[in-house]
Amino acid sequence: MIRHALLTLGWILWSALAAHAVEPLSSWNDGASRRAIIAFVKKVTDEKGGSFVPPSERIAVFDNDGTLWPENPVPFQISFTIDELKRRLPDHPEWKSDKDIQAALAGDLTPLLLEHYKGLFYIIFVAGTGMTSGEFDQNVRRWFATAIHPRFKKTYDRLAYQPMQEVLSYLRANGFKTYIVSGGGLDFMRVFSERVYGVVPEHVLGSRTDVVYELREDGPVLLKTTNHPFVDDGPGKPESIHQFIGRRPIAAFGNSDGDKEMLEYTTIGNPFPSLGLIVHHTDAEREYVYDAKPRSSGKLVTALADAPQRGWVVVDMRNDWRSIFSE
């Protein structure tokens, strides 16, 4: 009798623990944002419901900077780029007369933000050129192992948002393929995407330039060039999605006006049910507050204004997220 009671008690405890363990999105407060994500996933995975979406069509796209990790005080790749320009400066005397590079080295990004960030992408592409893709990978790896975020005092790869990590895992557990579609460099992001986010290299889309194949004595290489720069931001996002994936996503996650077209492409006139979500940076204490603030990365004005009519979920970081970073 006692043995039976103990077994029953054990069963109840175990069930409670198991239920707790599989509770999705546990770093989210139980508000409208969390509920909208869960309701969407339940709807498209319910084979008996009228909104079922076959697994092959469950494509979810995520912006990176500002959506999966911070983009302040500057996007992490800009910190990397400035550090790389400094490191390689002795070998490049011609950079002394390059006004964009000089502005970056002086820490003055303002002129680089003109004309749709033209100067910014220029220095990103310059810092990643004149080498093979393998050499670039090593530079990125070395930087992530040593560089420290000025405010959070950690290596940059330890600053992924815990609530968004949970969204990535939750979607994959429900048969979604999770893609990153970001203004960040394609080759830059692929170095850490699998380790940090569980997103495999072939599911990463980003800004890019041509590479050139060469068969050398010690094997084939791909040389990075500055030819044909493609900026994977704004309309570039649905354009890249078409070229790389060839299907319309059914879920899109962003945080800035640069994600507006990707959100539109995902949610307007989609034959399948869809979800659009914007991470709104509202937490000065634990992270940052910005949207319309001039000259900040991640300007969010037009996409935020469109959100109500489009039915996009707007996440209030301060109130929706129980914790910000994984610990």
Place this chain on the structure above:
Amino acid sequence: MIRHALLTLGWILWSALAAHAVEPLSSWNDGASRRAIIAFVKKVTDEKGGSFVPPSERIAVFDNDGTLWPENPVPFQISFTIDELKRRLPDHPEWKSDKDIQAALAGDLTPLLLEHYKGLFYIIFVAGTGMTSGEFDQNVRRWFATAIHPRFKKTYDRLAYQPMQEVLSYLRANGFKTYIVSGGGLDFMRVFSERVYGVVPEHVLGSRTDVVYELREDGPVLLKTTNHPFVDDGPGKPESIHQFIGRRPIAAFGNSDGDKEMLEYTTIGNPFPSLGLIVHHTDAEREYVYDAKPRSSGKLVTALADAPQRGWVVVDMRNDWRSIFSE
């Protein structure tokens, strides 16, 4: 006793049938080519062996024209392109003074093959521009439903090589991701790749031009342009693989000199075991014979010469393939 004997007999029969059913590559004669493919797959999937490759790294790339289906008398997309140019000619009086288009309409492809097929890709891109990606899809679908191959008297989508279909399935059953990496148009191939080969759209790489995003009254569209043509052939293949997949394949299947760089990139200095394979067209009776023949699609000279030193398997279609097409 009799019942037991019958059951035993049934079991033996069932086992024999089951074993037969899972026998891979059944349209291949049991020669060196078939054995090389099976030995490679067994080696990289044997967790206890020293050559095990984790599933995430099992990327296999396939050329399409001449490797997965015929490319004679001309690549199928050329037949489509000429039919499309004819169909749309009344709306494009400016084509009357375009010498490449006129040559194509007259059935004279010779001038289009100069300068690395420059004219050929030009007419392909022209026939696919000035419309949305959705409209182009419909044109391709309609063509496949009606156009008939001049020699085999079937719709083109019924001409996949049965032995290669078996290779695709066999690799996928062993945890490989199968990609098409072809000179054919990206948008063209994605219309049929899943239905014909079981290759999902996001695993198709091909020749392409820029698309332009536009939000219209009835929803978002992608307009096809002729800007930035990228020819996914020769060195373009490893370049595309780097941009789209971001990993080196461990198996590559081709049939012409345009696949040489993809075969090199897959097999030279790869940290994992690798397989390179060339389909050699040697069967005039059931298909075609060509390699060094001038002006044929699918010239195979330098890649064939390199095969022995590179260890690439050369498939002799006439002797290695029991059947050519699926029935």
